[in-house]
Structures are given as C-alpha cells and as structure tokens.
Amino acid sequence: MELETFFRHKKARYENQRVTINREEQQKIWLTGLNQLYAEINDWLSVPIQEQIVIVSYEETTLVEDFVNPYLVKNLCINVGTESVILKPMGMNVLCAAGRVDMVGEEGIIMLVLLKPETGEYQWHIVIRTTHNQYFPLVKESFTDALAQVMRKDD
Amino acid sequence: MTKVAFSGEEQSLAFIRQWYEDIQAALNGYQRDILNALFQGKSVNEPFLFMTKENVLDYFAKQKTELEHLVSLNMMASVEAAIRIDYLKRVYARKKESVSRRFRELHKEKGVRASLEDDILKIWKQELPSCKTAIDNFQNASKLRHWLAHGRYWTPKLGRNYNLNTIFEIAEHLLNELQISQ
Numbered sequence: 001m002e003l004e005t006f007f008r009h010k011k012a013r014y015e016n017q018r019v020t021i022n023r024e025e026q027q028k029i030w031l032t033g034l035n036q037l038y039a040e041i042n043d044w045l046s047v048p049i050q051e052q053i054v055i056v057s058y059e060e061t062t063l064v065e066d067f068v069n070p071y072l073v074k075n076l077c078i079n080v081g082t083e084s085v086i087l088k089p090m091g092m093n094v095l096c097a098a099g100r101v102d103m104v105g106e107e108g109i110i111m112l113v114l115l116k117p118e119t120g121e122y123q124w125h126i127v128i129r130t131t132h133n134q135y136f137p138l139v140k141e142s143f144t145d146a147l148a149q150v151m152r153k154d155d
Numbered sequence: 156m157t158k159v160a161f162s163g164e165e166q167s168l169a170f171i172r173q174w175y176e177d178i179q180a181a182l183n184g185y186q187r188d189i190l191n192a193l194f195q196g197k198s199v200n201e202p203f204l205f206m207t208k209e210n211v212l213d214y215f216a217k218q219k220t221e222l223e224h225l226v227s228l229n230m231m232a233s234v235e236a237a238i239r240i241d242y243l244k245r246v247y248a249r250k251k252e253s254v255s256r257r258f259r260e261l262h263k264e265k266g267v268r269a270s271l272e273d274d275i276l277k278i279w280k281q282e283l284p285s286c287k288t289a290i291d292n293f294q295n296a297s298k299l300r301h302w303l304a305h306g307r308y309w310t311p312k313l314g315r316n317y318n319l320n321t322i323f324e325i326a327e328h329l330l331n332e333l334q335i336s337q
Contacts, residue, residue: 017194066194066208095192095199095206113205133204 023067029122030092030099031073033114037101037124037138038076041087044140045078055079065091083152087112098122105150112138112146159243159267165236166229167337168326175226175319179219186215224303227322231300233337234293234326235271241335242275243267254282272297279333289332292325 001009041056048054058074076087083106090100097113111127113135124138126146136142189211192199203211245255246262257278261269269275276290295314299322302311330337 017191020195090207093193093208095189095211096204100205100207111205127205133201 018067021067026092026098027068027071030114033099033122033124034073034089034101037087037112037114038074040124040138041076041078041143044143048080053080061089063089063091065093067093078147085147085150103146103150105147106152108150110146110150156247158247161240165240165337166233168230168233168323168330169337171226171229171233172323175222178222182215182218182222186211189215223319227317227319228300228303230319230322230326231293231297234329237330237335237337238271238275238333241333242269254278257282283333286329286332289325289329293329296322296325 042049045054045056049056055078057077057079059077060072060074062070063073064070073089075089078085078087085103085105088102088104090102092099094100094113097115099114101112103110103112111129113125113127114122115125115135116122125135126138126142128134128136189199189203189206190208191197192203193206193208193211203214206214242258242262245258248255249259258275261274261278265274272294276294280287280290296317298311298313299317302309302313
C-alpha cells in the first residue's frame with residue numbers, strides 16, 4: 001500500500017468514527033455537566049467559604065481530545081490551610097461515561113463521572129474502586145467522604 | 156544409575172516465540188476493541204470503565220511488558236531444559252569425547268542436582284573456550300531470569316536493558332554455539 005493511500009484510509013476511518021456520535025452534542029453535555037458540578041460544589045462549600053476557612057480558586061487548562069478541537073476548561077482548587085484538592089477535568093472521551101473529573105488530593109485520587117441513568121438527567125457519580133467498581137450519586141455527604149479520603153489524614 | 160524419565164513436554168525457542176506473537180496479536184486485537192468502544196460510545200468490561208484513551212494505552216502497555224517478562228522467563232527455562240537434557244543424554248550414552256567424560260564425572264558427584272551455571276556451563280566454558288561469550292551473555296541474562304522466577308522483590312542490577320528480542324538472541328546464540336538442537 002502506498003503511503004498516501006495508507007493515510008487516506010486512516011483519515012477515512014477517523015471520519016467514520018467521528019460521525020458515529022454527535023460530537024458537538026457530546027461536548028455540550030460534558031461542559032454543561034462540568035459547570036453544574038462546579039456550581040454544586042461551590043454551593044456545598046458556601047459556609048466554609050463565607051467563614052474564610054476554605055478558598056476556592058480556578059486555573060485554566062487546555063484539554064486535547066479526539067474528534068474535537070482543543071478547548072479550555074478550568075481546574076477547581078479547594079484550598080484549606082496547607083492543603084489543596086484539585087478537581088481536574090479529564091475529558092468527555094471516557095469509556096461508559098459522558099465525562100470524568102479526577103479529584104486529586106495528597107493521599108489519593110477519586111474519579112467523578114457523569115452518567116445518564118436509563119431514565120432521567122445526567123448526574124455526577126463518585127466511583128469507589130474496590131474489586132468491583134462501585135459508583136454512587138455525588139451528593140454533599142458523598143463529596144465530604146471523598147474529600148476525607150483524598151486529603152491528609154489528621155492525627 | 157537411575158535415569159530421568161524425560162517428559163517430552165519441553166518447549167523450543169521457536170514454539171515460545173510463536174506463542175508470544177499469537178498472544179501479542181490477541182492483546183493488540185483486544186486493545187483495538189476497547190478503543191473502538193471508546194470512539195463509538197459502546198459498553199466495555201468492568202476493568203475498563205471510565206478509562207480515557209491514555210488510560211487504555213497505559214493498561215495495555217503494562218500487559219505487553221508483563222507478557223515480555225513471562226515469555227523471557229520461559230525462553231531461558233527452555234534453554235536450561237535443552238542444556239540439561241543434553242547433559243543427561245551424554246551421561247547415559249557414555250560418549251567418549253571430553254565434554255561427555257567431564258559430564259559423567261560431574262554426574263557421579265552430583266547427579267541431576269548439578270548446577271546449570273556453576274557446573275554444567277562451567278565445563279562447557281573450559282572444554283569449548285570459543286563459547287565463552289555466548290555463555291557469559293546467558294549467565295548475565297540469568298539475573299533477569301532469577302529476578303522474575305523469584306518474585307521480583309528486589310531491585311535487579313542487570314547491567315544492561317533486556318527485551319524479548321535480546322533474550323531470544325542470547326538464548327538462540329548459546330544453543331547454536333553448543334550445537335544443541337531442540
């Protein structure tokens with residue numbers, strides 16, 4: 001096979017894969033979900049933020065993913081004392097989810113995934129990796145448990 | 156003299172190499188299936204849930220490294236089997252040339268418990284000095300074999316990087332130099 005033919009074949013294959021899913025719609029769902037996640041976390045943290053116990057900051061980063069142009073997203077940093085937990089958007093091209101954000105602390109990483117139940121709206125879930133993956137809806141209580149798991153364990 | 160009952164189940168380097176290529180092709184096929192599922196929004200088995208493309212590629216890179224490790228171990232075990240079978244056959248056949256005479260003396264002293272590296276290969280090196288490089292290369296690579304065979308719990312000092320091709324070349328070169336066929 002000639003070099004040009006080889007790469008034309010590759011490009012055609014890529015296009016076939018790209019059009020199997022509406023990528024713009026996929027990206028819209030992911031970015032909307034990400035905004036909702038951040039809004040929800042800010043809501044849960046409103047009291048500690050008001051009391052100046054916690055500072056939330058953002059840093060812009062570029063995500064480079066297949067099938068879409070590179071785009072900007074924000075890491076959300078939760079700063080408390082000498083510690084911070086960073087929520088890092090990993091992307092929308094994730095197996096069996098509409099997107100993934102990794103919650104990274106000093107003592108661990110927990111995945112948050114955007115899932116669509118058979119009926120209803122997309123919802124963020126928290127993934128517990130044991131022998132089997134288990135995932136639970138992300139609510140204030142499970143978010144608190146996740147923070148406790150990835151942050152420094154106090155004596 | 157009690158003779159060893161040969162099983163006939165030892166594997167040749169060629170067989171092991173072919174097996175490796177078959178399994179590697181299967182792993183690549185599995186990797187393609189998972190990536191296609193990612194690109195097309197299809198479901199996958201549980202270990203791959205929520206992986207990105209980079210996670211999938213990392214996962215399979217580790218699997219391929221593991222495959223190389225296990226096949227390298229098997230190749231070196233295959234060489235050991237070939238050399239030990241040759242040793243025992245020379246003893247049983249009571250051949251007259253010098254390597255066989257030395258092997259008979261060794262067998263009287265240590266029987267099947269003769270050490271591959273300290274006894275059998277040492278005799279080969281003394282009786283056939285032209286094989287020294289091939290034997291030294293094999294003995295150096297044996298550090299990798301010991302590390303793999305004994306559970307990898309220490310940091311190995313291998314002196315060089317080994318991969319499946321270098322292990323295959325070292326193994327094949329040694330058997331060729333000793334004129335041992337599989």
